[in-house]
Amino acid sequence: MSSNKVIVIIDDEFIILESLSIQINLILPANIMLEAASSGEESIQLINELHKNGNELILVISDFNLDDMKGTEVLKHSISLFPKLRKIILTGQADSAIIADFKNEYGLDAIINKPWNFEEIKEIILESVLP
Amino acid sequence: MKIFGSISFKIWIYFSSILFISSAIVIYYFPNQQKQSILKYRGNELTELSRTIALGVELSLDVNDFQKLNKSLGYYRNKKSEFDFLVVTQKKSDSEKEEIFSQISDSVKFNFYAIDTSKYLIKSAVFSTQIMNGKVIIGLSKNRVNNEVQKTNLPIYIALVFIFLITVILFYVVARNVSAPINVVIYNAKLLQEEKYELFNIEQKKSTDEISQLQNALINLKDSLLLQKLENKNLLENLEDKITERTENLNLTLLKLKEAQDIAELGYYSFYKNLDRFTFSENLEEKLLIKTSEAKKLEYLKSLIDKEYINEFETNFTKQTTEPFSIEVKTLLPDTITGTFKWFAINGKYYKDKQTETDYLSGTIQEITIRKNAEAELRKLSQAVKNSFNSIIITDLNQKITWINDSVLKLTEYSREEIIGNTPKMFQSSETDLETKKIIRESLIARKSFKTEILNVTKNGNKYWLELYIQPIFSERGVAEGFMAVEIDITERKEKDKLILQYISEIESKQKEIVTANESLEIKVADKTRDLEFSILQIQKSQEEIVKKEKMATLGVLIAGIAHEVNTPLGAIKASVDNLEHLFSLEFVKAINTISLDDLKQVLALYTKLNVLSTPSTIIQRQNAKNLLSIISENYPEIENAFVLSKELSSIGFESMNVDLIALLETSNYANIIKTVKLLLNIQRSLKTINEGAVKSGKIIRALNVYSHGTDQEQQTQFNLKENIDNIITLLSNKIKYHATVKNNIPENILLKGFEDELSQVWTNIINNALQASNNKCNIVIDYKNENNLHFISICNDGPKIPDIIIDKIFDEFFTTKKRGEGTGLGLNIVKSIVEKHHGKINCISNEKNTIFTINLPVTKI
Numbered sequence: 006m007s008s009n010k011v012i013v014i015i016d017d018e019f020i021i022l023e024s025l026s027i028q029i030n031l032i033l034p035a036n037i038m039l040e041a042a043s044s045g046e047e048s049i050q051l052i053n054e055l056h057k058n059g060n061e062l063i064l065v066i067s068d069f070n071l072d073d074m075k076g077t078e079v080l081k082h083s084i085s086l087f088p089k090l091r092k093i094i095l096t097g098q099a100d101s102a103i104i105a106d107f108k109n110e111y112g113l114d115a116i117i118n119k120p121w122n123f124e125e126i127k128e129i130i131l132e133s134v135l136p
Numbered sequence: 137m138k139i140f141g142s143i144s145f146k147i148w149i150y151f152s153s154i155l156f157i158s159s160a161i162v163i164y165y166f167p168n169q170q171k172q173s174i175l176k177y178r179g180n181e182l183t184e185l186s187r188t189i190a191l192g193v194e195l196s197l198d199v200n201d202f203q204k205l206n207k208s209l210g211y212y213r214n215k216k217s218e219f220d221f222l223v224v225t226q227k228k229s230d231s232e233k234e235e236i237f238s239q240i241s242d243s244v245k246f247n248f249y250a251i252d253t254s255k256y257l258i259k260s261a262v263f264s265t266q267i268m269n270g271k272v273i274i275g276l277s278k279n280r281v282n283n284e285v286q287k288t289n290l291p292i293y294i295a296l297v298f299i300f301l302i303t304v305i306l307f308y309v310v311a312r313n314v315s316a317p318i319n320v321v322i323y324n325a326k327l328l329q330e331e332k333y334e335l336f337n338i339e340q341k342k343s344t345d346e347i348s349q350l351q352n353a354l355i356n357l358k359d360s361l362l363l364q365k366l367e368n369k370n371l372l373e374n375l376e377d378k379i380t381e382r383t384e385n386l387n388l389t390l391l392k393l394k395e396a397q398d399i400a401e402l403g404y405y406s407f408y409k410n411l412d413r414f415t416f417s418e419n420l421e422e423k424l425l426i427k428t429s430e431a432k433k434l435e436y437l438k439s440l441i442d443k444e445y446i447n448e449f450e451t452n453f454t455k456q457t458t459e460p461f462s463i464e465v466k467t468l469l470p471d472t473i474t475g476t477f478k479w480f481a482i483n484g485k486y487y488k489d490k491q492t493e494t495d496y497l498s499g500t501i502q503e504i505t506i507r508k509n510a511e512a513e514l515r516k517l518s519q520a521v522k523n524s525f526n527s528i529i530i531t532d533l534n535q536k537i538t539w540i541n542d543s544v545l546k547l548t549e550y551s552r553e554e555i556i557g558n559t560p561k562m563f564q565s566s567e568t569d570l571e572t573k574k575i576i577r578e579s580l581i582a583r584k585s586f587k588t589e590i591l592n593v594t595k596n597g598n599k600y601w602l603e604l605y606i607q608p609i610f611s612e613r614g615v616a617e618g619f620m621a622v623e624i625d626i627t628e629r630k631e632k633d634k635l636i637l638q639y640i641s642e643i644e645s646k647q648k649e650i651v652t653a654n655e656s657l658e659i660k661v662a663d664k665t666r667d668l669e670f671s672i673l674q675i676q677k678s679q680e681e682i683v684k685k686e687k688m689a690t691l692g693v694l695i696a697g698i699a700h701e702v703n704t705p706l707g708a709i710k711a712s713v714d715n716l717e718h719l720f721s722l723e724f725v726k727a728i729n730t731i732s733l734d735d736l737k738q739v740l741a742l743y744t745k746l747n748v749l750s751t752p753s754t755i756i757q758r759q760n761a762k763n764l765l766s767i768i769s770e771n772y773p774e775i776e777n778a779f780v781l782s783k784e785l786s787s788i789g790f791e792s793m794n795v796d797l798i799a800l801l802e803t804s805n806y807a808n809i810i811k812t813v814k815l816l817l818n819i820q821r822s823l824k825t826i827n828e829g830a831v832k833s834g835k836i837i838r839a840l841n842v843y844s845h846g847t848d849q850e851q852q853t854q855f856n857l858k859e860n861i862d863n864i865i866t867l868l869s870n871k872i873k874y875h876a877t878v879k880n881n882i883p884e885n886i887l888l889k890g891f892e893d894e895l896s897q898v899w900t901n902i903i904n905n906a907l908q909a910s911n912n913k914c915n916i917v918i919d920y921k922n923e924n925n926l927h928f929i930s931i932c933n934d935g936p937k938i939p940d941i942i943i944d945k946i947f948d949e950f951f952t953t954k955k956r957g958e959g960t961g962l963g964l965n966i967v968k969s970i971v972e973k974h975h976g977k978i979n980c981i982s983n984e985k986n987t988i989f990t991i992n993l994p995v996t997k998i
Contacts, residue, residue, distance in 0.1 A: 022754065031723075070874070
């Protein structure tokens with residue numbers, strides 16, 4: 006509606022989406038919206054719509070191994086619409102050349118392994134909320 | 137007869153005919169008239185006489201003077217010259233019959249009643265007296281009248297005869313003066329015709345009448361004819377001489393021609409196409425069996441010809457160009473000499489008959505059966521010789537080569553030009569045996585057939601052995617005119633013979649070696665056996681190690697995937713635990729402290745109603761939020777932040793406007809209620825998440841435990857096949873879950889007896905291979921059937937086809953399609969040995985659509 010600030014979380018495991026969104030909502034400031042998507046395609050559509058409606062996407066937290074694509078691809082698309090976007094990759098695997106490459110090229114605010122320490126995420130959220 | 141045809145006769149006959157006809161008329165008519173007149177006259181006389189007599193009778197009777205009567209009657213008896221009979225009848229009265237009173241006749245026997253009235257002229261007169269009535273009847277025979285008539289006519293007849301005689305005289309005169317000289321002329325003209333000039337007997341007549349002139353003219357004619365005849369005779373004689381000569385020559389020529397034709401079996405023919413008519417020379421008619429005129433037609437000839445040649449024959453005979461043609465045709469006429477059919481050579485050319493302006497075909501037909509058969513024979517033989525696989529050389533008496541077949545070129549490698557004209561010595565080599573050469577020389581001189589072996593050399597220096605058959609060739613007269621050599625290449629055979637000898641000697645020496653070798657061998661074998669036994673033990677040991685290594689390698693592959701699979705639920709659990717901590721310590725306590733009892737009631741009621749155990753998906757949530765937003769903005773425009781509200785409502789499970797929602801929105805404190813409900817839900821959801829996560833991670837760990845446990849299994853155990861495979865699927869779920877599917881159709885109740893962990897390796901390897909080959913994008917189906925007391929387990933994937941050239945090798949040791957260092961190449965090999973260890977079999981078939989691994993294991997009694 007109005008120029009709301011939005012955070013988007015993306016993971017194909019529902020238990021992750023649910024637990025993480027409860028976590029985030031507990032510390033999220035009032036004027037920030039949290040949206041969730043469970044596939045790459047869904048997330049891209051969502052982000053496009055947010056952009057259309059004039060929202061400001063401030064942070065994307067995405068799982069690396071999505072069903073239909075890699076999380077880095079979603080991030081790439083998001084950057085094209087919201088260049089100042091903060092980005093977090095959530096992954097269950099130790100390392101990946103793809104993630105490293107992406108970090109080198111576009112920068113990542115964090116690469117967080119599962120199970121995650123929420124403090125790290127919380128910090129980045131609060132930073133991103135600051136005007 | 138001459139007389140009847142002559143002019144005299146004609147004249148006479150005309151004349152006399154007229155005369156006779158006239159006479160005949162006269163003769164008939166005149167006497168007849170006379171007769172009638174006389175009859176009439178006599179009749180009248182008789183009538184008068186009868187009247188007179190009647191009168192006399194009357195008078196007599198009137199005076200009753202019967203004497204007078206008789207006297208008068210007697211008077212008339214003497215007058216018989218005037219009648220033949222006289223009869224007086226009386227009739228006494230009317231009623232009585234008439235009777236004869238008196239009669240007078242020549243004959244006494246005359247009976248009036250018996251007369252033939254037609255032969256008599258009968259007249260009567262009636263008398264009537266007082267005494268007697270009656271008639272006087274007088275009869276006169278008509279013959280008498282005729283005689284009279286005749287007598288009267290006699291002169292006429294005589295006159296007629298006289299006239300007739302005159303005509304005869306006339307006839308004679310005419311005959312003599314006309315017919316006779318004319319006959320003479322005729323006779324002599326005939327003589328002239330017949331050229332019997334010497335019998336000519338007319339003399340020159342001086343008279344100038346027509347007949348004499350005619351005769352004179354004939355005499356002149358005769359003279360000129362005689363002259364001409366003489367001239368002609370001379371001419372004719374000359375001509376005759378010439379013609380005789382020519383005819384003789386012609387006959388001679390014809391005879392010679394016929395002889396020649398017969399010898400050559402040649403005949404001539406001509407054919408008029410328009411009339412469809414042939415004419416043949418005699419010898420042809422015989423040969424072609426031409427017996428009737430029907431046979432001299434085109435159709436008949438066609439019927440004699442063999443069907444292969446009919447077309448050619450017909451075309452040429454009907455073509456009608458002026459170009460000559462020459463064909464050879466086979467006929468259906470049997471030839472007894474050769475036992476085949478007759479052949480004929482036909483020549484022909486179209487000519488124009490100038491007289492009739494028609495075209496006709498003319499030419500010769502010659503029988504060529506013998507030649508044709510000879511040609512066929514020759515063809516056969518020459519082909520046999522030409523195409524013979526063996527080399528055939530024909531030379532003259534001086535051994536100069538006159539003919540070779542193609543095999544010679546191949547054998548000797550010389551060209552035809554190089555060979556023809558040379559002697560066969562050109563093929564011999566320096567190594568050719570001298571003894572053989574001598575035999576050849578002597579046999580040739582003796583003109584005897586012989587056989588020998590000889591070593592020759594080709595143009596390029598290659599040696600070859602030949603079996604040589606040489607025989608002299610004789611002419612028809614039996615004189616030798618050359619030689620024929622048939623050569624068979626026996627180089628191979630010679631070499632083989634040599635080899636055989638070689639082998640035999642080798643074998644003999646080898647045999648000796650074998651005996652000695654045998655002795656030392658036995659000692660060596662014992663040693664080797666010991667070594668071998670040791671090696672086997674080594675191999676077995678390394679095999680076991682390799683299997684272990686392979687298993688570890690597989691395990692390594694699995695673990696990478698497992699880590700991810702465990703971390704995800706752990707993450708969710710941790711987050712949920714954090715959330716619970718937060719929710720309980722902060723939110724829940726706050727809520728309890730601040731909420732009113734009424735609100736609490738509402739909260740609990742709503743919470744119970746909205747007890748959604750499964751949260752709707754993010755997409756649905758958003759959709760619901762949109763719906764609710766539009767409903768709320770419409771119906772409750774006073775509500776601020778409807779956007780956030782609709783989000784909250786959808787997150788706790790509202791989809792659209794309903795009673796509960798309306799009731800809720802009526803409440804003044806609805807914001808708080810919603811918040812509290814959400815709190816409770818979040819607590820519940822977090823607990824659920826923890827449970828789920830724990831289950832998931834437990835499963836994987838357990839699977840791993842099962843997989844790695846019992847690597848040192850010593851004994852076979854009984855286990856559930858479905859669970860065994862499910863385990864593997866779980867362990868590989870990280871690879872499977874994104875783009876692949878695995879369907880386990882193994883029935884629940886199948887129990888196997890064996891080494892569970894080893895069989896786990898089998899499923900793992902096969903499924904992992906499929907995933908790897910398809911980049912984790914295939915669909916795998918695991919099926920089961922029980923047949924012939926065997927478990928059949930099939931693992932089918934729709935990944936890429938295993939190429940035909942390698943499918944037989946996939947179970948081989950160290951066979952791999954992966955890059956160096958990527959795989960041991962032992963995976964399927966070990967799988968195979970595990971299956972076989974369980975007394976089972978494994979095979980693989982692969983096509984564009986599916987790759988199927990089928991493992992069968994014996995059903996063991998449990």
